[in-house]
Amino acid sequence: MKLFFLIYLLLCFQVLSISKDDFKSLIINCSDKIQKNFTPFEYVPSELVLAQAILESNWGNSRFAKEGNNYFGMRTWDPSKKQIKPLKRPNADFGLIVYSSACESVKDYISNLNNSDQYESFRKIRELEIKLWGKADPKVLAKGLGNYSEEKGEYINKVIDKIRILQN
Numbered sequence: 001m002k003l004f005f006l007i008y009l010l011l012c013f014q015v016l017s018i019s020k021d022d023f024k025s026l027i028i029n030c031s032d033k034i035q036k037n038f039t040p041f042e043y044v045p046s047e048l049v050l051a052q053a054i055l056e057s058n059w060g061n062s063r064f065a066k067e068g069n070n071y072f073g074m075r076t077w078d079p080s081k082k083q084i085k086p087l088k089r090p091n092a093d094f095g096l097i098v099y100s101s102a103c104e105s106v107k108d109y110i111s112n113l114n115n116s117d118q119y120e121s122f123r124k125i126r127e128l129e130i131k132l133w134g135k136a137d138p139k140v141l142a143k144g145l146g147n148y149s150e151e152k153g154e155y156i157n158k159v160i161d162k163i164r165i166l167q168n
Contacts, residue, residue, distance in 0.1 A: 023060045027053045027071065030103035034110060040130050041123075044110050045138040051162035052109070052148075055155075063087070068098035072109040118147040138163050 018026070031049045035042070056073040057065035064070040068084045075094045076083055083095025099105040113119045122144030129136035142159040149155035 018060045020059055023054075024050060026060070026102050027106060030106040031110070034103065034107050040135065041127060042114055043136070044113055045136060045141065047163050047166050048138040048141055048159070049106065049109070050166060051138070051142075051159050052145075053106075054162055055158055064096045068096060069102050069105050070096050070099055071102060071105045072112075074105065074108055074112065119144060121146070 027050050028046050031044070031046045035044065053060075053071040056062070057071040060066075060071065064073065064084055068082075070084070074097045076097045077094045081095075082098040084098060085092055085095045097105075097108070099108065113122055122141060125141055125144045126136045129140055139160050142156055142163065145156055145159060146152050151158075
């Protein structure tokens, strides 16, 4: 019986896992669909979206991605919103938002960057990049993400490194 259960768990894990190529396609397709009618001043480059999704969800393999379609570590302090509590902090006053789909997670992430006061510098960098060069460089835009993580500058470097890898 234990062997059967172990085999069952392994099969479930394989079903729930996603290949890196499939993950890239999922996130980029959502991003493209959501942003198809955005102006350049609203657009978040897909390389940046993908880099953060990779870092925040470990290629879609994190517990929050698998159980809640949360690919960006988006939190809520609203107890009426469906959420998942961190295992190490089950009584935390926040939880990670549960989304109905990957695209809902991408949509909320993009909206957060475009509207939250926390990312005003991100939007100013994007505006300047567009005015100077006609488009925003995702590596330069990443410098406006200091408030995204408690790691601040170290996180920005991780995002930039991931974008470089994705672009090669």
